Amino acid sequence: MKHKIFIRISVILFSVFIGEAAVSQQTRMLNLKEAIDLSIKNSKQLKASKARIDVAIAQVKEAEENRLPNFNVSGSYLRLNSANVDLKSNSNNSSGGGSSPKISQALYGIANLSYPIYQGGRIKYGIESAKYLQEATKLDADNDKEAVILNTMNAYTNLYKAGAAINVVRESLGSSRQRDTTFSRLEQNGILARNDLLKAELQTSNIELTLLDAENNWRLANINMDLMLGLPENTELAIDTTIFLQTTTIKNIDEYEQLAIQNRKDVQALSFRKKAAGTAIKSAKTEGYPTIALTGGYIAAYIPNFVTITNAINAGVGIQYNLASLWKTNTRLQQAKAREQEIQANEEQLNDVIRLQINQDYQNYLLSQKRIDVYQKALQQATENFRITKNKYDNSLANVTDLLDADVALTQAKLNVSVSKADAVLAYNKLLHTTGLISSTE
Numbered sequence: 001m002k003h004k005i006f007i008r009i010s011v012i013l014f015s016v017f018i019g020e021a022a023v024s025q026q027t028r029m030l031n032l033k034e035a036i037d038l039s040i041k042n043s044k045q046l047k048a049s050k051a052r053i054d055v056a057i058a059q060v061k062e063a064e065e066n067r068l069p070n071f072n073v074s075g076s077y078l079r080l081n082s083a084n085v086d087l088k089s090n091s092n093n094s095s096g097g098g099s100s101p102k103i104s105q106a107l108y109g110i111a112n113l114s115y116p117i118y119q120g121g122r123i124k125y126g127i128e129s130a131k132y133l134q135e136a137t138k139l140d141a142d143n144d145k146e147a148v149i150l151n152t153m154n155a156y157t158n159l160y161k162a163g164a165a166i167n168v169v170r171e172s173l174g175s176s177r178q179r180d181t182t183f184s185r186l187e188q189n190g191i192l193a194r195n196d197l198l199k200a201e202l203q204t205s206n207i208e209l210t211l212l213d214a215e216n217n218w219r220l221a222n223i224n225m226d227l228m229l230g231l232p233e234n235t236e237l238a239i240d241t242t243i244f245l246q247t248t249t250i251k252n253i254d255e256y257e258q259l260a261i262q263n264r265k266d267v268q269a270l271s272f273r274k275k276a277a278g279t280a281i282k283s284a285k286t287e288g289y290p291t292i293a294l295t296g297g298y299i300a301a302y303i304p305n306f307v308t309i310t311n312a313i314n315a316g317v318g319i320q321y322n323l324a325s326l327w328k329t330n331t332r333l334q335q336a337k338a339r340e341q342e343i344q345a346n347e348e349q350l351n352d353v354i355r356l357q358i359n360q361d362y363q364n365y366l367l368s369q370k371r372i373d374v375y376q377k378a379l380q381q382a383t384e385n386f387r388i389t390k391n392k393y394d395n396s397l398a399n400v401t402d403l404l405d406a407d408v409a410l411t412q413a414k415l416n417v418s419v420s421k422a423d424a425v426l427a428y429n430k431l432l433h434t435t436g437l438i439s440s441t442e
Contacts, residue, residue, distance in 0.1 A: 026232065031240040032156055035229060039152040042230030046148060049141035056134040063130040066123045067116065075109035085306065101305040108301035108309075114318070120289030125279050132276035139269035142439075146265065150433045155225045157426045159239055162218035164418035169211045172411040176204040183400075196400040203404050207411075244422050253362050256435050260354045263436030267354070270347050277340035284333035290321035354434070361431040368424035375416040382406075382413035 040046060085100045116123065183200050186192035226233050250256075261267060299312040389406040392398035432438040 026234060027236045027238055028231070029238050029240075030229075032153070032243055035156050035225070035239075036149055036152050038229035038231070039148055040145060042228075043148045045144050046141065049144045053134075053137050053141055056130075056137040060127065060130040060134050063123070063126040066119075066126060069113055069115035071114075072112045073109070074111075076107070078106040080104050080106065103303055103306050106301070106303045108299070111298040113296040115294040116291070117294060117317075118290075118292040120286035120291060122283055122286050122291075125283035125286070129276045129279040129283065132272045132279065136269040136272035136276070139265045139272065143265035143269065146433055146436070146438050149438050150429060152228065153429045153438075154426065155221070155228055156239060157244075157422050159218070159221045159225055159237065160241060160244055161419050161422050162214065162221045163239070163241075164422070165214040165415060166211065166218055168411060168415045168418065169207060169214050171414075172407070173204070173207045173211055175407070176200070176207050180204050199400050199404060203408070244425050246425075248428050250362075250365065250428070250431070253358060256358050256362060256431065257355055259437060260358055260435045261351070264354060265436060267347075267350060267436075270343060270350060274340065274343045274347065277336060277343050280336040281333065281340060284330060284336045287322075287330050287332060288325045290319055293318050293320075357434045358431075361427065361434045365424070365427040365431050368420065368427040371420045372417070372424055375413065375420045379410075379413040379417050382410040386410045 080103055085103055180197075180200050183192055183197045187194055187197045222235075222237055223233050225231075225237055226235050231237075251259075294315075295318045296315040297313070299309060299314075301307065301309040301312075386406040386409070389398050389402050393400070393403045429438060432440075
């Protein structure tokens with residue numbers, strides 16, 4: 001009986017252990033498009049951008065509501081202390097006089113309705129400006145989205161590079177350990193010097209340290225990617241490496257400059273802000289215009305022992321004109337013009353920055369392609385060098401140091417090729433981001 005209970009407990013504990021291991025070591029296949037979608041969905045930056053869009057939409061609604069009538073209601077109850085009331089009337093003048101009413105309290109209520117007919121264009125221009133700023137805010141959010149996409153691509157590339165480094169170093173470590181085993185047998189048989197064996201084992205130890213660093217870099221890159229995508233930190237990501245083997249063709253640099261001016265969201269946002277500034281100038285000019293509104297109201301009052309007022313309805317047209325605008329400087333107009341000039345200068349500056357960025361990213365991409373060619377050639381040379389050195393060593397024409405140096409050079413050449421291909425893909429995506437076309441690659 002005890003034996004059966006022990007077996008059951010063991011099975012339960014084993015099941016719990018397996019379940020915990022499965023939870024702690026989740027592995028998820030993730031291609032680049034899925035990574036971008038998740039990063040957009042979980043980006044804190046884009047959530048803040050969405051909030052700014054909501055604010056801009058509310059501001060447009062507020063500007064549009066200025067066309068609606070205003071309706072105010074007020075009322076008061078007053079307590080008076082021995083008020084003196086002297087009524088002047090014909091009856092009092094002809095007679096000997098009468099007693100004045102004693103008033104100790106008063107109650108009144110007022111309702112006013114005002115409907116704007118003409119505001120000199122203030123409402124119209126206010127709505128127009130708010131809509132321009134709303135479009136600019138949306139474009140700012142699109143620009144933030146493109147930045148999130150580029151950051152995701154950077155993180156995805158870093159994860160690939162970390163994984164590629166692990167693969168290359170592990171391959172080198174396997175060869176190095178196998179060589180140590182062979183050298184150990186030769187040393188035991190007196191064919192190899194003890195010092196040469198130690199050199200080989202020292203290199204193996206260095207490769208092991210390199211592998212530890214590579215694995216640590218991969219773990220950090222994986223955690224960074226998990227946090228960016230909103231995934232649990234213990235999720236192990238398996239990425240699609242085929243995208244780093246694809247070749248791309250690019251246009252000439254003049255085309256990219258034109259595409260950037262047409263597609264950059266920050267350029268378009270600045271254009272809408274420029275329109276809003278122009279509208280602000282028009283609105284400021286209306287400060288010298290009168291305003292006209294339909295007005296209506298209702299008044300009710302009750303003063304005990306004195307008067308009761310009901311059904312006091314009034315309606316009419318109200319006109320308001322600020323005569324001080326004839327001699328006061330319209331500082332609002334000056335501010336609006338200065339703002340427009342500032343945006344114009346920012347627009348010209350942004351165009352120069354874009355041209356510089358396009359040239360930098362274009363040249364960096366060309367450089368990355370040349371690096372791939374050089375590193376691939378270097379890999380062929382390192383492979384051939386290791387083969388020749390190995391043959392020389394087998395024929396006692398080269399020493400252990402030469403063999404180990406050739407092995408290190410081959411490992412470095414393999415790593416350089418993998419990293420250079422990833423850097424080329426990243427350089428191309430950076431060029432697309434600068435041009436404003438990175439969203440089209442989702």
